[in-house]
Amino acid sequence: MNPTMGLQLLLMAGGAVGVAAVARRRGWPAPLLLVAAGLLVSPLVPAVPLQPELVLFVFLPPLLYSAALDSSYLRLRDVKGAVALLSIGLVLFTTAVVGLVVHLLLPQLPLAAAFALGAIIAPPDAVAAVAVGRRLGLPRRSLTILIGESLFNDATALTAYRVAIGAAVGGSIDLFQGVAQFLFAALGGVAIGLALAFVFAWVFQHTRDSLVENTLMLLIPFAAYLAAESVHVSGLGPEPVHASGVISVVVVGLYLGNRMHQRGFGTRLVSDAVWKVTDFFLESIVFALIGLQLVTVVQGITGYSPWQVAGYALAVLAVTIVSRFVWVFAFTPLVKLVRRGGDAPSPQQRVILSWAGMRGVVSLAAAFSIPPDIPARDRAMLLFLTFTTVIGTLLIQGMTFPALIRKLRVSSDQERYEDTLAEAAAQQAALEAGLAELNRLVEHEGEPDEIKKQVIDQLREKSWRRSLTAWERLGGGTAQGGAETPSSLYRRLRRDMLTAEREVFVRLRDERRLDDEVLREVMAQLDFEEAILER
Structure with missing residues (x-):
């Protein structure tokens, strides 16, 4: 050529x-x-x-x-x-x-x-x-x-x-x-x-x-x-x-x-x-x-x-x-x-x-x-x-x-409503299965210490929040009176936090206090979290 x-x-x-x-x-x-x-x-x-x-x-x-x-x-x-x-x-x-x-x-x-x-x-x-x-x-x-x-x-x-x-x-x-x-x-x-x-x-x-x-x-x-x-x-x-x-x-x-x-x-x-x-x-x-x-x-x-x-x-x-x-x-x-x-x-x-x-x-x-x-x-x-x-x-x-x-x-409005309803029900069933497995693991490992209790509480909270998001979408993503739902509020505030965190990482890179390879790794972690928020 x-x-x-x-x-x-x-x-x-x-x-x-x-x-x-x-x-x-x-x-x-x-x-x-x-x-x-x-x-x-x-x-x-x-x-x-x-x-x-x-x-x-x-x-x-x-x-x-x-x-x-x-x-x-x-x-x-x-x-x-x-x-x-x-x-x-x-x-x-x-x-x-x-x-x-x-x-x-x-x-x-x-x-x-x-x-x-x-x-x-x-x-x-x-x-x-x-x-x-x-x-x-x-x-x-x-x-x-x-x-x-x-x-x-x-x-x-x-x-x-x-x-x-x-x-x-x-x-x-x-x-x-x-x-x-x-x-x-x-x-x-x-x-x-x-x-x-x-x-x-x-x-x-x-x-x-x-x-x-x-x-x-x-x-x-x-x-x-x-x-x-x-x-x-x-x-x-x-x-x-x-x-x-x-x-x-x-x-x-x-x-x-x-x-x-x-x-x-x-x-x-x-x-x-x-x-x-x-x-x-x-x-x-x-x-x-x-x-x-x-x-x-x-x-x-x-x-x-x-x-x-x-x-x-x-x-x-x-x-x-x-x-x-x-x-x-x-x-x-x-x-x-x-x-x-x-x-x-x-x-x-x-x-x-x-x-x-x-x-x-x-x-x-x-x-x-x-x-x-x-x-x-x-x-x-x-x-x-x-x-x-x-x-x-x-x-x-x-x-x-x-x-x-x-x-x-x-x-396809009716189909979309049915899809959201089916997803919410599936999320609920998956949540219950996940929590049941978590409880089984906790019982198997014995009485947890304070750090383990905090981790377990975080896992339970994250599971409930994911299930709640699916149910909230049935209402169009708004609570009664047009206010933000808890999940929407969480996503909005967390996105702002992620933006602030990225700015800190970039500033530290520009000041030569953080290597570019490390920057790419931490940015990828934040990007994955934001992708989950978007979902």
Whole structure:
């Protein structure tokens, strides 16, 4: 890499992080602002080509792994029917509908290439939708469905894309071969993911070192993805069929995330920080890259009038959006999408799920990876239609999604109250168990001396205060008459004390009466205490 290109990439990454920082400060959806900023500066800066290998092998695995690690396996299991309908059924439905419409609009485009376009734009990227939904209090089940869909739909879409491209390049593929390719990719990805999950879980049981474990965590998504993609079989089509690296990464992430409680507290604290930074950085670059492709995509279009191109783009965008509505409203009531074993989803919930179909960088990466065997004119049109669909869904659906949630009054207020009530009850049960263990230890060790009595009293007081905090949150954190609760008063005064203590440590360091290494150690202790206060 020459210095000029390195500087260009550095400026792009720095600019993306800066735009995302502004979005966070203002409370705006960062993905949408990044895309808009990329579109605005694209004509003014040198082209930043989107490399499919960079997206599929560098960006996608850690983002998928982080989302899977942070997901609830139990909640996903509860909505597995809905997730399957969206991540498999809807992807194939969108592929077929969009492919047929594109073939009707552009008869000169081979049907297999049209289906390849359908597969490319079929999988939504739920990053923007989930970010907005969490901020505005979208019900947990709806969020879980969107997250589960985004975890698994890439595997379906990429498999369908490979089948369609194989047919376009190497001849026809019958239905049996297509189904066999999908099953091998899915089942192979699951098998490899489970095998690696067991291996990594065994390794973690023998490390017990937060730094080592989190370093391994950074390597796991790449190892899982490459291991699956390295396994292939021939005879099911013109090209070898690979196991799904996407599914492999997701399976490993779900397995290890569901067992994160077995790791030490240091591993969990560091892991949370590491993946938050990783997600923020990679997502900032990814969404900025989408907008920066404007000039590259437009320059490749030749032989069409602007009105024709605009008409094709609007038609594909409309079909993509409408097909999701048709699928959700026609099929989701059959499996009771939101309430398993309960009421069918409300119309408001179905509208929210239907409108949460923003596309992302995986679609663009697949479009950029269309092989040169496809005629250049057709490749340029497929890339352009992919780009306009991605931008259209992100800006149109993404910008209106918050207003739609507010308008339909879909809220998780009741869930939050139930969560707080459940936490308070759990804290009470844990408190009683902890105090019972403390009393057992005291009886076992005999009559305590004065120092031990003080320590025991402090332990009991701290346990009661933690339990009291959970119950106080049920009342909104205020006592009767609007006064501060004891826990709130304690946290406010202790924070002020911590600030004063930090100032003393820093002053002593500046006076050369305390070494920097000692300062970092004591500051870490105070930081941990403040983190507990924030919780």
